[in-house]
Amino acid sequence: MDRPKRRATRPEALLEKLRAAIEDGRLPPGARLPEEKLARALDASRARVREVLSLLANERLVELQTNRGAFVAKPTVEEARHICEARLMAERTTARLAAERATPDAVRKMREMVAEEQIAWDSDDVRNAVAKSRGFHRAIAEAAANPVLADILASLLSRSALTQAVYAARGAAGCLCHDHSALIDAIEAGDPDTAEAAMKTHMDNIISRLDLEPLAQEVDIEDALRDTL
Numbered sequence: 001m002d003r004p005k006r007r008a009t010r011p012e013a014l015l016e017k018l019r020a021a022i023e024d025g026r027l028p029p030g031a032r033l034p035e036e037k038l039a040r041a042l043d044a045s046r047a048r049v050r051e052v053l054s055l056l057a058n059e060r061l062v063e064l065q066t067n068r069g070a071f072v073a074k075p076t077v078e079e080a081r082h083i084c085e086a087r088l089m090a091e092r093t094t095a096r097l098a099a100e101r102a103t104p105d106a107v108r109k110m111r112e113m114v115a116e117e118q119i120a121w122d123s124d125d126v127r128n129a130v131a132k133s134r135g136f137h138r139a140i141a142e143a144a145a146n147p148v149l150a151d152i153l154a155s156l157l158s159r160s161a162l163t164q165a166v167y168a169a170r171g172a173a174g175c176l177c178h179d180h181s182a183l184i185d186a187i188e189a190g191d192p193d194t195a196e197a198a199m200k201t202h203m204d205n206i207i208s209r210l211d212l213e214p215l216a217q218e219v220d221i222e223d224a225l226r227d228t229l
């Protein structure tokens with residue numbers, strides 16, 4: 001009997017599938033990504049999987065290690081700080097532009113997304129809630145009507161998902177819906193200054209919930225043990 005023919009899956013579809021699994025934490029930072037297993041799970045050839053892994057490596061979502069294979073990227077503290085800085089900058093400009101350019105339809109879409117996000121949080125569906133938050137930030141980028149900025153932000157949001165998976169305290173990943181509503185209000189009012197300020201407050205809230213203090217390399221043993229019995 002003939003083996004079932006592999007569907008000629010487009011690399012874009014595989015890329016999206018794997019990227020979503022990485023963003024959602026189904027494939028967590030540091031997870032090994034063996035070609036053969038991926039090929040089986042995705043019903044694709046190993047060559048195609050290799051191609052997609054190398055595209056994800058270009059996006060810094062996957063790390064290719066010589067002789068060891070592919071792993072989901074695990075940002076260092078330093079990289080995490082850089083991602084936060086870059087995201088803060090891109091998001092502030094995006095919020096400004098969205099306040100200047102958002103259509104009533106775009107604003108309606110944002111409100112719907114935040115309502116869905118709230119429902120997901122209320123039902124403790126953290127993965128879905130975080131995905132909806134990311135979707136909300138992408139919607140602001142769309143409303144800002146600058147595709148170059150939207151591309152930059154999409155990449156930063158994906159890398160930010162990895163950062164949060166590694167450095168956010170348990171239960172503190174994702175956004176605050178209250179912040180999102182304040183942002184939409186400013187965007188709907190067509191007020192770029194308030195929108196930018198609301199985004200800065202929002203990003204500060206997200207960043208403050210990450211533990212980005214580097215672990216102490218040198219410990220003073222006497223100090224550390226002074227008060228113990």
Ligand SMILES: [Zn+2]
Nearest residue numbers: 133175176180
């Ligand atoms: Zn947010």
